[in-house]
Amino acid sequence: MARVRVDEELCTGHGRCYALAPTVYDADDTGHCLVPKPEVPDALLEQAKLGESSCPEGAITVEE
DSSP: OOEEEETTOOOOOHHHHHOOOTOOOOOOSSOOOOOOOSEGGGGGHHHHHHHHHOTOOOEEEEEO
């Protein structure tokens, strides 16, 4: 199981993470990234990594 973290100070709300991996990422009222369940099962690891790699600010970290 992996853990997903979002640096709220770096996130500017591009929305790529939740557009590409909506089962892992969500958005708050202003469009900034939220991770409703930070503990991500192995079955969703690739989606979590896709969100991480698509973030232009590097605000997302996936720790395996």
